[in-house]
Amino acid sequence: MQKVSSQQGLKFINQQKILNLIYNESPISRVELAERTFLTQQTVTNIVNRLMEDDLVMERKSTAGSRGRRPVPLVINSGKMFAVGVEVAVKYVSAKLIDFSGNVINRSKYEVDVFKEGEETLACIQNAVNKILKSIPKKSELKGIGVSIQGLVDSKQGIVMNSPGLAWKDFPLVEKLKETFDFPIYIENDVNLLAIIENQKGSLMNSENNLVLKFDHGIGGSIINNKQLYVGSSHVAGEFGHIKAFSGSEAYKCHCGAMGCLTTLASNSGLIKNIEVTLEEFTSRVREGGEEETKLLETITNAIGVALGNVVTFMNPDEILLTGKVIELLGDIVVPQLEEIVHTNVPESCRNIKLHHINKPLDESILAGKLVIKKYFDVPLEILSLK
Ligand SMILES: [Zn+2]
Known part of the structure; x- marks a missing residue:
């Protein structure tokens, strides 16, 4: 500052x-x-x-x-204030220009097979944003650019610490974007972003302490403590996917180096690597009544449930929001079972925990735009601090 x-x-x-x-x-x-x-x-x-x-x-x-x-x-005067939100995913960059009421004014999207170099991912963002900036009548009406990123992000320093899918390691994204765009720029991890926006004016508005868990290509998690995002001492708090959850013949080696992490089976990438099946294929086989797949889904659900129960016992949140492709495709089977496992496994004093889920994913570029709006109205307490 x-x-x-x-x-x-x-x-x-x-x-x-x-x-x-x-x-x-x-x-x-x-x-x-x-x-x-x-x-x-x-x-x-x-x-x-x-x-x-x-x-x-x-x-x-x-x-x-x-x-x-x-x-x-x-x-x-929300019709005269604008924000750009960008979603950077493994296969595309999507940008939207929204006004401060949340209406989408313009959009652009760049698709790729794979991001090979960090600079290429950056160029894609620059192109996507430049394309929609033309729709703003006055430059001064754009209040900032928000970027949602799958990976480890130090949002305070503006650095993407690690995102293999986007070819970024210790990449100073905010500094790089500032070379092209003279607006405030905010970056955030996708799950943290969802947690921040849902806690402000969404489904977690009335919750003080909660967890947001995304079961998707990988697994991401976010912790909100007294309405503030808790990131830990090196921005890796909430790594729910690396909780140890499987043992014996079901313990596969995780990309983090350990064995039996939740993500080795409870995510799309885990299923592809260890069972050689995509989440979509796995879902249709479960729906067709495939015995092996149904049994495996039970094992996975039980593992998630036990892990959730342990986290609830340890942290005593009041709500948990589940999201991601796994929940979208299998939530009707998995979520009721998770509720039962969690309520059976936690001490009576923690049983007021509410589990809910998002069936359809929210548009991350709009969430990133809403982050700009939130930041614009924040009262910066750090200005008062001695640091
Ligand atoms: Zn792991």
Whole structure:
């Protein structure tokens, strides 16, 4: 974060507090803003005037009450603010331009067989973003670019630590993108991103402590503790796929070097490597009543259930959100069984845990755009810290 004087910092924080309240609780009046922020009426009026001049906030027509005019409600001018969201997946880059109400204004997509070099993946993002930037009337109306990435991401430093599918290792993605785009740029791991957005205004809105687990080509996990993302000391917290879950003849060697990790069978890549079947093929054989596959699915479900039970006992979350292709294709069979296993395996004191799942994957490029919107309204507490 750039250095600012304490007065500038305070001014910025007050403005962000006002913006944040208008975004989250609009329509809201100037009087209510003053009450909620403990700022004087005059300070609120000055800030609101500035925000209106910049086209960030607008007045909505006030409704006449029984006793004269009611205070004028303020709302975000969301049709004049835009964000770009990018999803970088193993076989494509998809970019969307959205306004701050979440409407998609423009989109572009680049497909590839395989990303061979990190610079090639970067060029794909640059092309996809450049293509849709043309639809923005004024450059100043674009508030940032968000990027969703499958892999280990240090979002604070803007570095992709490891993403074999995207050919990135310790890749300074934010720095590289800043060479082309003069906008705030945010990057986040795909599962963390889903957790952040679902916790803000989605299905996990009313949960304080929760886990988001994605069973897909690999397995990813995210931990939310008191509404904050917990990333651990080296950004690898939530690696649910490497929990030891299989033993004996079912313990296959994992790409991490260990044996019997959950991901060796409970993900698409695990099934391909160890059973030589894709998730889609495996699903149809289960649906056709294949004995071997049904038995294997039971083993996998049981392993996930026991692992979930252990994590719930250890962390005491209030909700778990399951997502990814495995859940999408087999959720109707797997999720009810998981609920039963988890509720049987955890101590009575943890049994209030709620398990739910997403049947259809959410669009990650839109989630990445929503990350920009969230960041735009965040009140930056680090500006106050001594570091
Ligand atoms: Zn492993």
